[in-house]
Amino acid sequence: MKKILPYLLTGFILLGLGHFLTAQELYxxxxxxxxxxxxxxxxxxxxxxxxxxxxxxxxxxxxxxxKLHLRLGGTYMDYTYHYSDKNVEVNGSAESHLSSxxxxxxxxxxxxxxxxxxxxxxxxxxxxxxxFTKSMTVGSMEVSPEKIGSVNLKIKPGSSLxxxxxxGLGRSLSKNGIVSFAFELGAAFHGSPKVELGATGxxxxxxxxxxxxxxxxxxxxxxxxxxxxxQLSFRLL
Amino acid sequence: xxxxxxxAIIGSSLLLFSLFFISSCNKLENVAxxxxxxxxxxxxxxxxxxxxxxxxxxxxxxxxGDASVKVKITGPDKDGVMDITGVQNNDMLYYSQRGMxxxxxxxxxxxxxxxxxxxxxxxxxxxxxxxSTSQKITVVSEGxxxxxxxxxxLDNPPQGVTVNRETGVATAxxxxxxxxxxxxxxxxxxxxxxxxxxxxxxxxxxxxxxxINVDIVHFDNTSDEALAAFPGGLMPTxxxxxxxxADGMFYSAGFLAIxxxxxSGRHAATFEEGTVRMEAVVSPETYNPETNGAVAAGDIxxxxxxxxxxxEWKEEGVSTMQNIDGQxxxxxxxxxxxxxxxxxxxxxxxxxxxxxxxxxxxxxSGCYVMGGTMYRQSDNAYLMGIYMWVCPGxxxxxxxxxSGIPVKIVWNESNYPNITIAPSSQPTLISDLCAGGPxxxxxxxxxxxxxxxxxxxxAYCASQxxxxxxxxxxxxxxPISNWNWNPVAMENGYAEIMGVxxxxxxxxxxxxxNQWYETEVVVTDDEYTYVGIDLPADVCNEVFGY
Numbered sequence: 001m002k003k004i005l006p007y008l009l010t011g012f013i014l015l016g017l018g019h020f021l022t023a024q025e026l027y028x029x030x031x032x033x034x035x036x037x038x039x040x041x042x043x044x045x046x047x048x049x050x051x052x053x054x055x056x057x058x059x060x061x062x063x064x065x066x067k068l069h070l071r072l073g074g075t076y077m078d079y080t081y082h083y084s085d086k087n088v089e090v091n092g093s094a095e096s097h098l099s100s101x102x103x104x105x106x107x108x109x110x111x112x113x114x115x116x117x118x119x120x121x122x123x124x125x126x127x128x129x130x131x132f133t134k135s136m137t138v139g140s141m142e143v144s145p146e147k148i149g150s151v152n153l154k155i156k157p158g159s160s161l162x163x164x165x166x167x168g169l170g171r172s173l174s175k176n177g178i179v180s181f182a183f184e185l186g187a188a189f190h191g192s193p194k195v196e197l198g199a200t201g202x203x204x205x206x207x208x209x210x211x212x213x214x215x216x217x218x219x220x221x222x223x224x225x226x227x228x229x230x231q232l233s234f235r236l237l
Numbered sequence: 238x239x240x241x242x243x244x245a246i247i248g249s250s251l252l253l254f255s256l257f258f259i260s261s262c263n264k265l266e267n268v269a270x271x272x273x274x275x276x277x278x279x280x281x282x283x284x285x286x287x288x289x290x291x292x293x294x295x296x297x298x299x300x301x302g303d304a305s306v307k308v309k310i311t312g313p314d315k316d317g318v319m320d321i322t323g324v325q326n327n328d329m330l331y332y333s334q335r336g337m338x339x340x341x342x343x344x345x346x347x348x349x350x351x352x353x354x355x356x357x358x359x360x361x362x363x364x365x366x367x368x369s370t371s372q373k374i375t376v377v378s379e380g381x382x383x384x385x386x387x388x389x390x391l392d393n394p395p396q397g398v399t400v401n402r403e404t405g406v407a408t409a410x411x412x413x414x415x416x417x418x419x420x421x422x423x424x425x426x427x428x429x430x431x432x433x434x435x436x437x438x439x440x441x442x443x444x445x446x447x448x449i450n451v452d453i454v455h456f457d458n459t460s461d462e463a464l465a466a467f468p469g470g471l472m473p474t475x476x477x478x479x480x481x482x483a484d485g486m487f488y489s490a491g492f493l494a495i496x497x498x499x500x501s502g503r504h505a506a507t508f509e510e511g512t513v514r515m516e517a518v519v520s521p522e523t524y525n526p527e528t529n530g531a532v533a534a535g536d537i538x539x540x541x542x543x544x545x546x547x548x549e550w551k552e553e554g555v556s557t558m559q560n561i562d563g564q565x566x567x568x569x570x571x572x573x574x575x576x577x578x579x580x581x582x583x584x585x586x587x588x589x590x591x592x593x594x595x596x597x598x599x600x601x602s603g604c605y606v607m608g609g610t611m612y613r614q615s616d617n618a619y620l621m622g623i624y625m626w627v628c629p630g631x632x633x634x635x636x637x638x639x640s641g642i643p644v645k646i647v648w649n650e651s652n653y654p655n656i657t658i659a660p661s662s663q664p665t666l667i668s669d670l671c672a673g674g675p676x677x678x679x680x681x682x683x684x685x686x687x688x689x690x691x692x693x694x695x696a697y698c699a700s701q702x703x704x705x706x707x708x709x710x711x712x713x714x715x716p717i718s719n720w721n722w723n724p725v726a727m728e729n730g731y732a733e734i735m736g737v738x739x740x741x742x743x744x745x746x747x748x749x750x751n752q753w754y755e756t757e758v759v760v761t762d763d764e765y766t767y768v769g770i771d772l773p774a775d776v777c778n779e780v781f782g783y
Binding site: 139140142147151205211214215218 | 268269270271272273274275276277278279280319322323324325343344345705707729730
């Protein structure tokens with residue numbers, strides 16, 4: 001999975017750029033249309049695929065008016081990075097679980113500039129785990145890795161229901177064409193993150209409530225999760 | 238106009254987002270600030286806390302930090318013994334601090350104690366000016382074990398122990414004694430006769446030379462104080478005359494410790510071309526288990542020699558009681574020098590005795606030590622001191638208990654102001670420690686004006702301030718005006734001390750890697766205090782590798 005992701009991402013970007021140009025061309029074709037001549041009541045529907053900091057996902061887009069688009073989407077990605085240090089016989093892993101369900105509204109402020117807002121059901125979770133791989137000698141005692149124990153850390157958003165605001169270039173749904181591309185920069189206001197800390201064996205006190213609170217306090221300022229989104233959309237109606 | 242409006246919106250939006258992200262990135266740099274790697278040093282499952290007392294004064298030896306007892310671990314399971322930090326010293330030598338020593342068993346299957354696989358070793362103590370002694374330790378289950386060892390100071394012995402230290406009693410040339418000599422204890426209860434022409438050598442085979450000095454120490458077998466300081470205790474491991482090894486119990490008829498040294502400090506160990514005669518007066522109150530009555534002339538009593546290096550006794554022969562001038566006398570011809578003991582040996586015992594259940598009239602919140610003295614009912618003779626680590630609701634067992642013998646336990650006055658033994662349990666009579674059901678001990682818990690405090694102990698290395706070690710072993714405390722230290726169990730750095738008086742000042746200490754750390758605590762309403770220990774660099778390096 002992790003080998004495929006960079007290619008997918010690159011493919012999306014290249015494809016998106018190509019269609020961005022196409023979409024802009026389409027837009028350019030219609031740029032001479034007077035704003036007043038556009039039928040503001042024209043309803044449209046489309047599907048989008050995206051790659052974002054919440055992971056890859058899909059979207060259903062409804063153009064309520066040419067300027068106002070409603071977006072219902074979802075993202076999902078699991079990624080695990082394994083770490084090993086043979087010098088100190090420590091193994092570790094970092095797991096990121098990124099997923100969300102979003103309900104957003106885009107308002108096209110200018111031809112290729114839009115603002116976006118709404119809510120995400122934020123299911124992101126970052127986990128860190130560290131453990132020894134070999135026994136340690138403490139004084140005259142041989143201490144097994146199980147006895148030494150492990151430390152587990154999980155960071156979750158402070159609030160699952162997360163307000164979101166963003167700005168973007170392009171369109172989430174082409175006004176007149178089929179394909180459109182959008183690049184979006186935004187922020188999900190998830191509140192102070194929640195920390196779950198656990199430890200086993202000799203390291204068990206490391207996972208105390210006091211320690212957990214220290215980490216949570218340190219993370220309390222990290223109330224924003226940045227959103228970077230590349231999206232390719234196809235107008236169906 | 239419209240373009241300007243849009244640009245203003247776009248510009249404002251970008252600025253706002255930039256501020257959000259910059260703010261977030263600043264916070265991320267300090268995520269782990271203040272958090273520490275905390276290690277619960279709870280590797281050890283079985284501890285053996287030893288307190289070394291002066292038998293006469295009842296004070297911990299070196300309680301002011303002015304003396305340290307050298308302790309050697311010997312016996313069949315010595316390789317499973319280490320100090321409380323998990324370090325096994327070279328030659329199994331350890332040193333007490335403030336009269337206390339923290340030992341533990343290596344937490345491996347080979348040294349996991351059980352009733353079917355007791356862990357047995359000896360603690361052999363040595364300090365200049367004191368009679369070397371030992372204590373046999375038998376551990377039958379995991380947990381905490383408390384031992385008290387009484388050492389006899391030669392210039393201030395306890396009641397029942399008499400000492401004579403004579404210098405220049407004879408002269409030796411190339412090991413050969415030139416003139417006969419007799420040395421007696423001040424009470425005349427023991428003496429040795431050194432013949433002329435006997436040759437004395439030390440353990441290395443070197444002849445003694447010059448002025449000969451003699452120390453002779455006699456232990457009265459009818460004195461509890463003397464028996465409580467009996468080297469090796471009265472429940473020893475012995476080697477019988479046929480070479481077999483046995484565990485069991487002594488019925489003592491007296492004990493002599495003899496040391497002969499020359500001007501160079503060489504200790505006589507072996508004799509050639511003659512023997513040294515020792516003689517002891519035996520109290521007519523002495524109980525002979527073979528006749529089930531008082532000892533009498535003609536009774537035969539085995540003679541045992543003591544190996545102070547291993548803490549074990551060896552059967553050397555027998556002595557026949559003689560009535561000389563109205564006194565019962567036991568004597569023996571010595572071919573080597575050691576401690577000698579006239580004892581009948583009784584080999585019936587069990588590794589784990591009956592369960593003791595301590596029942597309090599009011600609930601007790603923590604664990605505590607109950608101490609007492611065990612006597613044989615048949616002759617009211619001292620058997621052993623017992624120290625039990627009592628936790629509410631948990632049974633306590635005696636280890637290595639005499640079997641088939643009625644005993645009684647006289648409980649010591651409690652070191653805890655809130656705890657006393659109920660009259661119904663003082664003394665506690667037991668028909669057989671190795672048979673029967675649980676033995677209930679009733680105690681009274683007076684909770685007025687006492688409280689429970691929590692001590693929080695953390696150890697750390699200066700080189701790694703973000704790594705905290707929370708010890709799990711014994712801590713000790715005492716009122717500032719009292720030298721009776723009470724042990725407390727510490728787990729994950731927390732120790733609960735119950736029965737302390739509100740407003741009182743206490744000293745709390747721990748023994749850690751041959752060092753003693755203590756702090757003064759005033760008990761207040763907050764019921765909590767913190768003790769931080771900055772570990773020496775060598776300890777950090779030895780135990781944790783950094």
